[in-house]
Amino acid sequence: MKSPAISENEFQILAETFLNKVFNRIKSKEFVIEPHWDIDHLCFRVETDGEYEAYRDTLSGLGDLLTEMKVNGRPIATFELHTPIHYKTWLIKLIELPAPKKGKVVKTGFEHLEMVVDISLEDLSKRYTDLDWDKSGLEKTFNPELELELGDFAIKFHNLSLKSVINFENRPKMAILVSELNLLEIFKDHQPFIAGTVPLAVDLPSADLDLLVSFTDVAEFKDMCQQTFTMLPEFEISQSEISKIQYCLCRFDYRGIPVEIFCSLLSTFKQNGYLHFNSEEKILKYAPATWTQQILDLKGKGLKTEPAFAHLLQSGEVDAYQYILDLQRKPIQELRSILRSSLN
Known part of the structure; x- marks a missing residue:
């Protein structure tokens, strides 16, 4: 099958159209997205194995293949886009492309978004007891998920980003x-x-x-x-x-x-251990890509993790551990502004 010709702008428009549908639907259900929660990635489903190969080639032109692994007998590829999808205050850098499951009928296109939240997934489901939750993913031992079904699309909630999952598996x-x-x-x-x-x-x-x-x-x-x-x-x-x-x-x-x-x-x-982690995960996502190596260089010179982050953020003479903790609940827009200021 010939690879679909999709430009970065066209892919952005497809994603934005999908996201508008999702956010309109959750607004109608009075579901509140906390401003410091982060949209982690989007999932693009395909109907056939031939389409999987075709869209895999297409996405290889729009980003870098981070991983391709077999899950339940079918491959799932994850790409990091060269140009992130901009939506409201978020940047979405990762796209997940699963090959079709045997026996499951899907339409080609975006199917769900995945969001990282800083509360237990059980507590999240208890906030909205009247919504259509799929809790089967809570049985996963590594990075469990809670799915909010919204008709022909969905939101999946996690406490860990896909990039962090890939880092660990690597x-x-x-x-x-x-x-x-x-x-x-x-x-x-x-x-x-x-x-x-x-x-x-x-x-x-x-x-x-x-x-x-x-x-x-x-x-x-x-x-x-x-x-x-x-x-x-x-x-x-x-x-x-x-x-x-x-x-x-x-x-x-x-x-x-x-x-x-x-x-x-x-x-x-x-716990502070999780809140520090969640804060640093978002910082690394929205900061320049060079920050990962700069953090490693600073740690190699003897700095601990939080002081290394605080140093790059030009936080001055403050308690680095408390500073990173304070950033954890900053709205994504404010966090991005702080990061931009640190680069000046």
């Missing part, structure tokens, strides 16, 4: 560690989230794996870790308080990689 040692230790399965009922520098691709060779979890009883977390990881090298557990909230940290090494599991009574998505 670090096989870390992915193997998580798989072999069954970390996400062990803590499945406790909002496990892989945070830290690895999914952001600002990790040095000595980087550890950071996992955030939430327990209602810190003693239960300690018992679980002692039963599961106590035989591993450098195993230790420490307990303390931050702002009168108990937390517990379990450390050990596996295959020479340091692992830290941070447990708090707070929901994972209210």
Whole structure:
């Protein structure tokens, strides 16, 4: 099949038309998109395998292929556009192109958008109990999803961006560690989230794996870790308080990689570890592409992650950790303005 001839402007118009339909529909349902939530990527479906190959070639001319993997027996390609799609305050850089599933009938075109939110997906569904939610994706252990069905299109919500997922999968040692230790399965009922520098691709060779979890009883977390990881090298557990909230940290090494599991009574998505991560994820998306390497260079000179970000943001003599935390809930438009100011 011949590749469709689509220019950047035409693709932008197709995307904008689709997004207008989605936003008009959610407005009619009184669903509120928080201004600091980010549209992560769009999904473009095709009807046939031939169309998949054709649109794959077309998108290769509009962007760079980041990954193409088989999922449930069919390939899914992800592209990073040379020119992002501009919509309202957002820039959308990634396009997901799945080959068709056998037995599923779809129309060729944009089908859904995916959005990164900073609350638990269970809490999000409870905000709008009368909406048509597909909760089957909550069973995924890595980057679960909650889908809001809107007729012939949908919105999928995540706590982690697709770019961060790809970054993590491109670090096989870390992915193997998580798989072999069954970390996400062990803590499945406790909002496990892989945070830290690895999914952001600002990790040095000595980087550890950071996992955030939430327990209602810190003693239960300690018992679980002692039963599961106590035989591993450098195993230790420490307990303390931050702002009168108990937390517990379990450390050990596996295959020479340091692992830290941070447990708090707070929901994972209210913990500073997640909020820092979410803030930095958005900063790296909207900042110049060179910032990833600049962060790595600064870290190579001895700076910690948050001070390295704060340095590039020209934040001055402030608490870098609090500064990055303060940026987390800034509306996307304001965050982009802060980033532009830092470049002057």
